[in-house]
Amino acid sequence: MSSEMGKFITLEGIEGVGKTTNRNYIRQLLEQAGKNCIETREPGGTSLGEALRELLLEHKHEGMSADAELLMMFAARAEHLHKVILPALRAGKVVLCDRFTEATYAYQGGGRGLNDKKIADLENWVQGDLRPDLTIILDAPVALGRQRAGQRSRPDRIEKEQNDFFERVRQTYLEMARHYPERIAVIDASVAIDKVQDQIDHVFREHGILG
Ligand code: T5A
Numbered sequence: 001m002s003s004e005m006g007k008f009i010t011l012e013g014i015e016g017v018g019k020t021t022n023r024n025y026i027r028q029l030l031e032q033a034g035k036n037c038i039e040t041r042e043p044g045g046t047s048l049g050e051a052l053r054e055l056l057l058e059h060k061h062e063g064m065s066a067d068a069e070l071l072m073m074f075a076a077r078a079e080h081l082h083k084v085i086l087p088a089l090r091a092g093k094v095v096l097c098d099r100f101t102e103a104t105y106a107y108q109g110g111g112r113g114l115n116d117k118k119i120a121d122l123e124n125w126v127q128g129d130l131r132p133d134l135t136i137i138l139d140a141p142v143a144l145g146r147q148r149a150g151q152r153s154r155p156d157r158i159e160k161e162q163n164d165f166f167e168r169v170r171q172t173y174l175e176m177a178r179h180y181p182e183r184i185a186v187i188d189a190s191v192a193i194d195k196v197q198d199q200i201d202h203v204f205r206e207h208g209i210l211g
Helices: 019-032 047-057 066-090 101-111 116-127 142-152 163-179 193-206
Strands: 008-012 037-041 094-098 134-139 184-188
Touching: 008 019, 008 101, 019 037, 019 094, 019 134, 019 193, 037 066, 047 066, 066 094, 066 101, 066 116, 101 116, 101 163, 134 163, 134 193, 142 163, 163 184, 184 193
Parallel strands: 008 094, 008 134, 037 094, 134 184
Antiparallel strands: none
């Protein structure tokens, strides 16, 4: 991405690892460093994306085919990129996004077992060469993430999957981090929130995001 463009930062991880909690913290960090930042999420971030999110997560569509799920994720993403992400990056802003395409590799690839090539073809088509500048994977054991998420709300269609599904999702995230260490950082999210946030500070400084 050229130097006039803003920075694209994404937060990833299985359910309940603290993406929403830490998104608020990261926004504060960025604002304290004088950055102009927008927060958004996937699936969602636009009116069409939020409508697709509802279709994807509500129980009415139990048994949705994996291909339909994949295509809806990318339909929401295409709209999000055109209407929100690219305009903000072109205006030099930091875009802080709760989940992006790494979630598709983890959930539809690792979780549902779709071929990575299908996902990569859609990624290249919809995003061109745009990739996040930094992805933070909040990592915690499946049982802990599910326990935290369960305390907060009733499970949606995807959250109702079994532990082995989320284990595959988690392992796919960790594999991506090993593959792209320059742009994907893993943080231990099983510890207390202040310790998670110390690690986030460290990663942001290491990547020169606050400077
Ligand atoms: N999806 C998405 C795909 O399948 N493919 C895709 O391409 C994309 C983009 C979206 C769903 O869509 C799927 C993945 C998801 O299933 P979502 O709302 O983005 O859903 O994701 P969720 O993981 O469901 O979000 P959650 O809100 O459940 O989890 P968070 O945001 O990770 O967790 P958070 O911050 O709400 O924290 C959960 C609880 O834990 C506590 C918090 O206070 C909160 O109560 N907590 C901690 N407690 C102790 N110690 C800590 N360190 C804590 N951190 C948080």
